[in-house]
Amino acid sequence: MNDYRGACHCGSIQVSLQSTNGPGALGARDCDCSFCRLHGASWTSDPNGQLEISTSADVHRYQFGSKSSDFLICRECGVVPAVVGEVAGRLFGVVNVNCMDAAAEMLKVRQILDFEEEQVEDRLARRARIWSPARVRISGL
Ligand SMILES: [Zn+2]
Numbered sequence: 001m002n003d004y005r006g007a008c009h010c011g012s013i014q015v016s017l018q019s020t021n022g023p024g025a026l027g028a029r030d031c032d033c034s035f036c037r038l039h040g041a042s043w044t045s046d047p048n049g050q051l052e053i054s055t056s057a058d059v060h061r062y063q064f065g066s067k068s069s070d071f072l073i074c075r076e077c078g079v080v081p082a083v084v085g086e087v088a089g090r091l092f093g094v095v096n097v098n099c100m101d102a103a104a105e106m107l108k109v110r111q112i113l114d115f116e117e118e119q120v121e122d123r124l125a126r127r128a129r130i131w132s133p134a135r136v137r138i139s140g141l
């Protein structure tokens with residue numbers, strides 16, 4: 001099992017993605033939405049892995065569009081290391097490849113995806129299929 005680590009710029013949001021996949025098999029998915037383009041964000045996940053996010057309580061949760069997911073934005077440095085969203089009562093998430101220690105290797109296998117036309121129910125089904133089961137741990141105030 002690989003434990004891929006990453007963090008925002010100041011380190012107050014830490015992410016850990018456990019996966020049996022190598023970094024190239026995880027790859028990097030550029031989302032073509034306006035928010036992701038503005039941040040230059042590229043995402044990865046493993047549906048058979050586990051995503052752990054550790055953050056302080058004052059993390060900013062940004063929602064837009066269908067409001068079905070939370071972009072976790074660091075209030076200190078402005079970086080977005082992860083997105084989480086619930087599907088049928090379970091939490092799933094993706095990590096921002098650019099925040100990961102293994103970014104260079106993940107970015108070698110890169111695709112650009114456009115979800116603009118996707119309906120909300122298809123979006124939730126896709127997340128349950130592709131995103132990683134996730135847990136957000138809130139550390140001290
Ligand atoms: Zn930060």
